[in-house]
C-alpha cells in the first residue's frame with residue numbers, strides 16, 4: 540500500500556489558485572520532496588492531504604484512509620508539522636509530549652526525549668517564552684516522537700539555524716532508513732536534494748514534474764570552465780550540446796549537456812591549462828523549470 544495516493548485531488552480557490560488535480564503516489568518508506576515557489580500550492584496540498592481542507596474535487600488516500608471521510612484516522616497515524624506551528628502557550632514542551640503519550644494509551648516518551656535532546660530543545664520552558672525556531676523544534680518533536688509510518692512536514696527547517704537544520708535532515712534520513720515515509724515541502728532545494736529520493740515540482744497549483752533527484756540532476760547541463768594555453772582552433776560555442784558559450788581571451792565558459800567524453804574528444808587537439816565541469820544543483824533545475832518554460836499542459840520536461 541502506498542503511503543499517499545491521490546487521484547485528481549483538488550482544492551481550488553480560483554482557477555490556477557490552490558491545488559489543481561494532484562495525481563501522486565508516495566510509496567511506504569519513501570522520502571518525497573515537494574517544491575515550489577511562494578503561493579504555488581504546497582500548503583494547500585498538505586492541508587488537503589491531512590483532511591484540514593475539504594477537497595473541491597478528486598480523491599486521496601493517506602495510509603489507506605480517505606483524506607476527508609477518514610481524516611480522524613489520518614490524524615491519528617501521521618506525524619504532521621504545519622507550516623505555522625500554533626501551540627498552547629501556557630504549557631511546556633515536556634507537558635505536551637507527556638499529554639501526547641497519554642492520548643496514545645501510554646506510549647513511550649523515550650524517542651521524543653531523544654529527538655528533543657538532538658534538537659537542543661528546552662523541555663521545561665513555557666512555550667510562550669520560546670523563539671520561533673524553538674517553537675518549530677517543539678512541533679517537530681511532537682510530529683516525530685511516535686515514529687509514525689508517515690511524516691507530513693510543511694517546511695520543516697523553516698526558521699532553524701544551520702546546525703539544527705542538519706539535525707532535522709539527519710532525523711528524516713533515519714526515519715526513511717527505518718522504512719517510514721516522509722512527505723516534506725520546502726523551497727530550500729539544497730535540503731530536499733540531501734534527503735529526498737524523488738521530487739515533485741508544483742507551480743500555480745499543478746504538479747508539473749515528478750522525478751528522482753539523481754535523474755533530475757543528470758538531465759541538467761553542467762557548467763564548463765576552460766582555460767587554454769593558446770588560442771583554440773575548435774569553435775566551442777558551436778559544439779552540439781554547448782549553450783551560452785562565452786570566450787574571453789584564452790578563457791571559455793558555457794553550459795554542456797551530454798557526456799564529458801564527447802567534450803574531451805572535441806578538445807583533443809587543443810592545449811588546455813585547466814578544465815572544470817560542475818554539475819547543476821536542484822536549484823538550477825528549479826530555476827529552469829520556473830523561469831524558462833511557459834505553462835503548458837500538465838506535465839513538462841526540462842531535458
Ligand SMILES: Nc1ncnc2c1ncn2[C@@H]1O[C@H](COP(=O)(O)OP(=O)(O)OP(=O)(O)O)[C@@H](O)[C@H]1O
Nearest residue numbers: 552556557575576577578579580581582583584726
Ligand atoms: N483560504 C484561501 N482563500 C483563497 N485563496 C487562498 C486561500 N489559502 C491559500 N490561497 C491561495 O492559494 C495559493 C496557494 O497557497 P499556498 O499557501 O498553498 O502556497 P504555498 O506553495 O504553500 O506557498 P508558501 O511557500 O508561500 O507557503 C496562493 O495563491 C494563496 O494566496
